[in-house]
Amino acid sequence: MTPPAISTHGLTHTYGRTFALRPLDLEVEAGEIFGLLGHNGAGKTTTVGLLTTLLRPTSGRSTVAGYDVVGQAPQVRSRIGYLPENVQFYNDLTLVENLRFFARLSGLREPDRRITEVLAFLDFEGHDRQRLGTFSKGMRQRVGIAQAILHRPEVLFLDEPTSGLDPEGVRTLRQIVVRINAELGTTVFMNTHLLSEATRTCTSIGILRDGELVRHGSLAAILGAYPTEQALEEAYFETAGSPA
Amino acid sequence: MSVLAVVAGHELLASRRLRSPRVLMSMFVAMVAAASFIGWLTQRTVSGVYRQVLADGLTAQPDPFASVAPMYFARNTVIYVVMIGTLMAAVLGVQSALRDRRAGTADLVLTRPPGVRVVLAGRLSGLAVLLAGVVGASTLASWIAISLVVGAPVSVADSFRLVAWGGVTWVLLVGFAALGMWAGLHVRRETSALVAPVVAWAVIAFVIPQLGTAARPVSLLNPVATPPQTTGVFHMLSYLTGPASITEHFKTLSTAILEGPAWGLPVGSLAVVLVFAAVMVGAVLLTPAARLRGASDD
Numbered sequence: 001m002t003p004p005a006i007s008t009h010g011l012t013h014t015y016g017r018t019f020a021l022r023p024l025d026l027e028v029e030a031g032e033i034f035g036l037l038g039h040n041g042a043g044k045t046t047t048v049g050l051l052t053t054l055l056r057p058t059s060g061r062s063t064v065a066g067y068d069v070v071g072q073a074p075q076v077r078s079r080i081g082y083l084p085e086n087v088q089f090y091n092d093l094t095l096v097e098n099l100r101f102f103a104r105l106s107g108l109r110e111p112d113r114r115i116t117e118v119l120a121f122l123d124f125e126g127h128d129r130q131r132l133g134t135f136s137k138g139m140r141q142r143v144g145i146a147q148a149i150l151h152r153p154e155v156l157f158l159d160e161p162t163s164g165l166d167p168e169g170v171r172t173l174r175q176i177v178v179r180i181n182a183e184l185g186t187t188v189f190m191n192t193h194l195l196s197e198a199t200r201t202c203t204s205i206g207i208l209r210d211g212e213l214v215r216h217g218s219l220a221a222i223l224g225a226y227p228t229e230q231a232l233e234e235a236y237f238e239t240a241g242s243p244a
Numbered sequence: 245m246s247v248l249a250v251v252a253g254h255e256l257l258a259s260r261r262l263r264s265p266r267v268l269m270s271m272f273v274a275m276v277a278a279a280s281f282i283g284w285l286t287q288r289t290v291s292g293v294y295r296q297v298l299a300d301g302l303t304a305q306p307d308p309f310a311s312v313a314p315m316y317f318a319r320n321t322v323i324y325v326v327m328i329g330t331l332m333a334a335v336l337g338v339q340s341a342l343r344d345r346r347a348g349t350a351d352l353v354l355t356r357p358p359g360v361r362v363v364l365a366g367r368l369s370g371l372a373v374l375l376a377g378v379v380g381a382s383t384l385a386s387w388i389a390i391s392l393v394v395g396a397p398v399s400v401a402d403s404f405r406l407v408a409w410g411g412v413t414w415v416l417l418v419g420f421a422a423l424g425m426w427a428g429l430h431v432r433r434e435t436s437a438l439v440a441p442v443v444a445w446a447v448i449a450f451v452i453p454q455l456g457t458a459a460r461p462v463s464l465l466n467p468v469a470t471p472p473q474t475t476g477v478f479h480m481l482s483y484l485t486g487p488a489s490i491t492e493h494f495k496t497l498s499t500a501i502l503e504g505p506a507w508g509l510p511v512g513s514l515a516v517v518l519v520f521a522a523v524m525v526g527a528v529l530l531t532p533a534a535r536l537r538g539a540s541d542d
Contacts, residue, residue: 074357074358
């Protein structure tokens with residue numbers, strides 16, 4: 001049996017005395033596209049921060065790609081890709097200079113060939129010598145995806161990947177995420193507060209409310225209970241509560 | 245290519261693209277090259293006056309510049325290191341530390357296999373290589389300028405002196421670059437982070453030395469260290485602040501290296517410069533990862 005790509009047991013995080021994440025028990029199977037839903041401040045970004053080694057848990061433990069996130073952080077980092085919300089780059093450097101740096105940090109010895117491959121995969125060729133400072137939000141998001149998959153990660157973390165994109169950009173990004181999962185076999189963990197994105201992209205979802213996982217299951221099972229998107233929306237507000 | 249070399253290479257590339265450090269570096273090398281010519285112009289003026297006075301029969305004393313050693317013309321360079329070089333290094337350091345905070349790229353870097361210490365060590369290594377280039381260029385400029393002034397290539401022994409002095413200068417500049425990096429990592433607001441190392445530089449180069457030298461600020465602009473007071477309250481202040489007068493120790497060391505064995509190598513001054521650089525580098529390397537992630541408030 002294949003071990004889960006992501007597994008957490010009693011994972012918590014506090015900022016001072018405030019609980020950002022209450023004991024979280026979650027498993028995401030390899031090959032899934034998992035969508036973590038919740039209002040702003042529900043604890044989605046904190047969860048990703050803990051799983052990507054950016055934050056240290058207050059208690060509990062978690063594994064990503066079979067490695068302990070705290071005790072084996074370098075092994076975890078070499079197996080994950082991460083696209084933060086509002087991804088930024090070194091604006092004075094060109095696209096290739098930016099990607100070459102991140103590829104080498106990930107241990108790629110000959111990054112240029114891989115950069116060409118990834119840019120072709122993302123249908124984003126012809127911008128190699130352009131400085132990132134001149135790129136639009138949508139272009140930056142593609143570069144963000146490129147830097148995240150350069151080293152062929154087993155698990156890809158996306159934090160609000162469609163935030164700030166126009167409808168065309170949203171659709172393109174959705175297609176890219178599905179292709180990465182299908183063609184590269186990468187497990188995707190995606191934070192979003194857009195239900196429509198979750199229903200069109202994810203294979204399983206979880207709903208966070210005030211740092212607590214209140215619903216978790218396959219999208220098929222949840223859609224079985226709530227057959228229309230409108231019904232799912234109702235289920236979401238029922239479990240996640242109304243935004244403050 | 246090791247991770248350290250990757251980060252160092254990135255640091256070099258990014259620093260080269262920034263305008264303000266480029267201007268400061270060019271200015272530093274130009275001033276160092278000019279320093280020898282300023283010394284030469286001084287010599288020509290004084291010698292001209294001497295010849296006139298001699299012709300008028302007003303003196304029988306020998307030409308004061310007749311027995312000046314070639315390395316005398318490198319003397320003014322020391323003050324440019326203290327005045328411009330250290331400031332340039334601090335600015336390079338703070339810009340390096342602010343790069344990820346300003347660009348918001350820290351999360352992309354910190355989710356890669358190398359830990360925060362390797363990243364910081366790489367950034368410092370990049371700055372160290374950059375400063376080695378600047379010091380190398382300025383040492384070469386000095387060598388050429390002095391050769392032109394004295395009308396012959398600088399001797400091998402004096403060339404070694406220049407190289408040794410370049411090494412000490414590099415250590416001092418690395419210390420100031422680390423000071424700038426530390427400020428860039430620990431000060432929350434970007435503007436304050438830029439000002440903090442300048443204030444620290446002013447305190448190290450002017451305030452602390454003044455406390456032990458009877459408050460003679462102009463004397464601090466001399467390339468030769470100001471002798472501490474030997475009586476009264478300033479003697480005590482000098483005793484207390486002496487070890488922290490880093491730039492004065494650098495001047496003492498420079499004079500010893502450039503102008504002859506008669507002085508001997510002041511081991512205490514060498515230790516102060518080395519300890520300063522080591523402490524600042526250590527302080528940067530001990531910075532927790534969270535400091536890299538903190539966005540600047542400006």
